[in-house]
Amino acid sequence: MVFKKRTFHGVEPEELTPDQTAELEGRVADLLTAVPGLDASDVTVTAQGNTIILAGFVATAAEVGRAEEAARQVHGVAEVINRIEAVAVRSS
Numbered sequence: 001m002v003f004k005k006r007t008f009h010g011v012e013p014e015e016l017t018p019d020q021t022a023e024l025e026g027r028v029a030d031l032l033t034a035v036p037g038l039d040a041s042d043v044t045v046t047a048q049g050n051t052i053i054l055a056g057f058v059a060t061a062a063e064v065g066r067a068e069e070a071a072r073q074v075h076g077v078a079e080v081i082n083r084i085e086a087v088a089v090r091s092s
Contacts, residue, residue, distance in 0.1 A: 015049060016047075020076075021048070024052070027074050028047070028077065032070055035066055035067070037062070038066045038067055040056075040067060051077075051080075052071050052080045052081070054080065055083040056085075058085075063084075064084045068080050
């Protein structure tokens with residue numbers, strides 16, 4: 001198996017410092033809390049460089065899409081890996 005070096009339009013992605021990575025994580029997380037129709041209280045945001053990993057649970061598939069779309073809008077995000085799962089809320 002051959003692995004190619006990761007590039008974006010032939011240009012290597014910028015390497016972010018740990019402070020920049022944490023700041024990017026925070027900006028994405030802050031935005032998710034403000035997205036209409038999205039309860040992101042059970043969603044985690046992790047940045048690996050300029051790649052954002054979303055994980056956790058939301059109530060609907062539409063919310064999964066809203067979260068990913070919002071994360072992609074944040075300046076500095078090159079890629080979003082969406083591991084959010086939609087789970088039906090059970091009433092007791």
